[in-house]
Amino acid sequence: MTRVAGGVRPRDALLTAAVLGATLLAALLLPEGWRDGRPLDGRGAALLAALNLPLLVSGKWPVAALYASLLPQIVYHALDYPHDAAVVAAAVLVYRAARGVSRTTAVLALTPVALVTVLTILLVGGDTPGPEVAATLGWMLFAAVAGQAVRLHKAYLAEVTERARRAEHTREEEAARRVAEERLRIARDLHDVLAHSIAVINVQSSVAVHLLDARPDDPATKEIAEPLRTVSTVSSTALGELRTTLDLLRGNDVDRNEPAPSLDGLSTLVTNTRASGVEATVTEDGDRPALPPSVEITLYRIIQESLTNVVKHAAAPHAWVRVEYRPDGVALTVTDDGRGTGSGGSGYGIIGMTERAHSVGGRLSAGPRTGGGYQVAAWLPLSTVEGS
Template structure:
C-alpha cells in the first residue's frame, strides 16, 4: 500500500504576495508572461481607441504606431530602460497626430512601472520626467494647448505609477534583506553544528586512541614477557611468572573493556552533541598509569606537587601522561627509566615525562600520539613540546593554564 500526499496549493493571496515580493527580472517564464501581457494591453488599447468618436480614431499610421508601441513590452524585464524609450518613441508621434490619447496609456504605464521597480529612484525620476517633457513638447508643437492640457491630465497618473513602483521596489528590497538574514542565520547554525560535530568526532578519536593505544601497548609488552619466559628454558618453566603475566594481561583487558564500555555508553546517550560527557579522568588516576607502566617493565619515578585542578585540565594532563608513558614503553627499549613530574608555577600546571631510552626508530611511520597530545593541550589553552633530549632519550613537556581561557574545552 502506497500513501501519496497531495501538495498543498498556495492560496490566492499567498500567490499574489509571492508575485509582489519577487524581483520581476528573476521570475520564471518572464518572456512568455510578458508576451501575454502585451497581447492583453493591445486588446485593451484597441477597445479604448474604438470607443471614441470617428474624428479621434487612429488612421492606418496611428494603428501601426499604437500596436507597435506594445511590441517592446515582451522584453520589458530584460531591458526596461530600452523598452521604455522605445514605447515613448512610438507613442509621441501617435499623440502628435491627435489620435485617441487614452489608448496607449496602459502600455506607457506598464513600461514606466517596470522602470520604477527595477531601477534606482533617481534614475526613475529622471527617465519619467524626460518622457513626460518630450510628450508635452510634442503636443505643444503639433497639437495646440488643448491637446497638451488633455495629455497633462492623463499623465497626472504618471506620478502615482512612479510612487507605487518605488514603494514596491523598497518593499522587495526589505523582504530580500529579511530572507538574506534568515539564510545567513541558517548557514551560521549549520556551520556551528558541523563544527561541533567535528569537535566531538575529534574528541572521540582522541579518547579511543588514548584508551586503545595504551591498553594494546601494555598487552603487547606483557605478552612478550610471557612468551619470553615460555621460550627461555622450557625445562625450568617459571609458572609463577607466566601466571602473573597472564593475570596482568587479563586485568588490562578488563580495564580497557570497562573504559570502552563507558565511552560507548556516552556516545549512545541522547542530548546535544558535545555536551554529554562521561566522568573525566583526572590526576587521581596517575598511580594506575604508573603501575601499569611498571608492570610493562618501565622503571617509573613520579613527582606530583599540585592542588585541586579544574576537571578539564586534570583530564588533559592525565591523557598526556598516559600517551607519553605508552610511547616510552613502546619505543624507549627494554626496562626504560622514566620520570613523571607535575607541579604548579605561576598559575600554570607544568608537566614533564622524560625517559632515558633509545627513542622512536628513525623512518618509522608517524602515529597520532603526538598530534593527540598537542590537541589535548590546546583544548585547555595550553602548549606542548616533544622531542629528543640532549643527553639521550625523549621528553614531553606541557604547560596547561589552571584558569581556562574562554572557549577552551
Template sequence: MTSVVSAVRRLAELPARLGEFRADALLAGALAAVCGAIAVLLPHDGRATDGLALALLGAVVAPLAWRRRAPLGTLVLSLAFAAVYHRLDYQHAAPFAATAVGAYTAAAAGPRWRTLVLAGGVLVAVLVVWQGNGGGSALKLLRISGWLLCVLAVGEAARLHHRLLAAARERAERAERTREEEAARRVAEERLRIARDLHDLLAHSVTVIGVRASVAAHLLTVEPARADLPAVTGTLEGIADVCRDARAELRSTLRGLRGDEPEPGGPPPGIDAIPDLVRIAEEAGAVVDSTVAPDLGAVPGLVGAAAYRVVQEALTNAVRHAGPGTRVAVAVRRDGDTLRVTVVDEGPRAGGPERPPDGPGLGLTGMRERARGVGGTLDAGPRAHGGPGFEVTAELPLKGNVP
C-alpha cells in the same frame, strides 16, 4: 469565506501554473476590458469615445503582457500611447488602471533613481498634455497624475520590502549553513577525540599486556628450573586486570561514539588517575618515580584529561621502547597559570634484552594534538642534557579552558 480564500490562493498560484508571460497576457486582456468599459460607460465632457480611442487604449494595455520581462520599456511604450490618448481629450480616467500597473511594475523592479526619473517624467507629460489641451481639464489631469505618483511610491515601497525579505532570507540561509558547518566541525572533532582515546587506550593496554606476557613466557621457558610460580601467577593476574580496565574504558568510549547515555563513572580520567598509570607501568617492569605537586589547585577537566593522556602515552612509549627495568620520572606541577607535565625515561637498562624497533606510530602526534586542543604545547625528543632516554614535556594553560 472559504471560497474567497480558495480563490485568492488559486490566483496567487496562477503565475506558476501558466508562466509569467501567459499570466501577464491574461492580466492585459482583463485590463483592456476594464479600460474599454470605463471609456464607453462613464460620462465625459471631452471628445466622445470612438474607434481611435479604443485602438489607443488597446495600444496602452498590450505592452503589459511583457511587463515583468521588460518593465521599463513596457511603461515607456504604454505612457507614450496614453499621452496621445489624453492629448486627444478622450475619457481621461479610462487608461489609468493600465498605466498604474505598468508604473507599479517598473517601480517595484527598481532601482530607486529610475523611479524618481519616472515620477518626474509623469509630471512633465501631464504638463505637456495640459498645455496641449489649452489648459483645460487641468484638475482631472492633476488628479490622475497624483494617483500615478502614489502608485510609483507604492511600487518603490514594495521593492524595498522585497529587498529586505531577500536580505533576511539570505541571512537565515547563511546562518543555517554556518550551523551546519559548525555541527560538522563538532562531529569531526568528536570523532578525532574518540580516535585519540581509542589509540591511547589500546596502545597502553596492549603494550602492558605484551610486556607482562613476555615476562611470564621468559619465566616459564627460558629458565624453567627457576620458575617462580607466584610471580608468574601475579603477572597473569595483572594482565587480567589490565584487560578488565581496558574493556571498561573501551565500552564507555564506544557508548559515546554511538550517542548512548554515558554509564555511571563520571568524567574522563584526569590528574587523580595518574597514580593508576604509574602502578600499571611498575607492574609492567618499569621503575617509576612519580611526583604530583599538592598545590595544583583547580585543574579544568579538559586540561586534566589531556595531562592524563600525555602521561599515559609517554609511559606506554617508555615501556614499549626501553623495556622492563627502565627508570622513568613523572612530574606534574603548576608554573603560574600553566600546568607542566614532564615524563623522562633513561632508555633501556644496561645489559637488558634488545627490543626490536617499532615502526612509526601516532603516539607523539596524538599527544601534540591533545596539548593543542587545550591551547598548550608539547615537546618530545632525546633528553635535553644528553645521555640515553627520551623526554616529553607538555605545558597546558590552566586559564581559558572549559572544565
C-alpha cells in the same frame, strides 16, 4: 523600535516635522511669482498642518493615513491656497501606502485617491486644468511606483536571506548527519575489532593467572603470574573506558557518576609501568590546587600516553614524571633514558597529546634529549574556561 506618546515612532515624528516645516517655509517665504493660489494665512497654515499630521502614523497604517489626509487636502485646494506646498506630504503618503501593501491592494487603494484629486483640480482649477491634472497624476504615479519598487526589493532581499539561511541550515544538518554516520562507523569498528581483542586478552590472561595461582609451590609461576595479573587488570580497565567511549560515539547516555581519570590514579599508572619493566617515578612539586576537570583529565592522559610510549618504543630502564604546580598553571615533564624515540615514528600519540594540550589552552613539545633519551614537556594553564 522606541515609541513616543500615542505609539508614534520617532522617525515618523521627525519626518512629519521636516515635511511640515519645509512646506510652511515654502508657502510663506517663496517669492509670490513662484507660488500659485492665494497667500497662506492662519487658516491655510492650519489646513496644511492637518494634511501633514497623518504622516505621524503613516509608517504603521499607511493606507489609513493617506485617506485621513484627503479631506484637509480637498479643503486646502478648494480654498485655493498654494497648491504646490501640499505636494510633498501627499507624495510621501502615496509612497508609503504603495510600499506597505501588495500591488493589487495599492491599485485599489490609490485609484479613489487619484479620482478625488483629479476631481478637486477640475472643480477649483482655471480654464486649462489639463497640465495640472497631468502633473498631479504624474507625481502620484511616480511615488506609487517607487513605493512598490522598494517593497519588491525588500521582499527580494528577505527571500534571498531566507534561502541562504535554509541552505546553511541544510548544510549544517547534512554535516551533522555525516558526522553521526562516521561516529557510528567508528563505534562499530572499535566494537568489532578492538573491544573483541581486548576482551580476549582479558579473559585469557585472567585464566592464565588463575591456573598459575593454582600452583603456588612453583617459584617460576610467581614471576609469570605477576605480569599476567597486570595485563588482566589493565585490559579490564581499558574495556571499561572503551565501553564508555563507544556509548559516547553512539550518542548514548553514560553514567556520569563514574569517576573520571584524575591525578589520584598516577600510582596505578606507575605500578603498571613498573610491571612492564620500566622503573617509573613521579615527583609533584608544590601543593596540588583544585584543578579544572578538563585540565586534570588532560594532564592524566598526557602522562598515561607518555609512559605508554616509553614502554612501547623507548627501550628505557627508567622514566621520570615531574609535575610542578605553579600559581598560573601546571608544568609537566616526562623523561626517559632510552633510545630517544617517543612514538615509534608512525603513531598518533604525540599528535593526540598535542591536541589535548591545545584544547585547554596549553602547549606541548616532545623530542629526543641532548644527553640521550626522550622528553615530553607540557604547560597547562589554570585559567581554562570550561566548555570552551
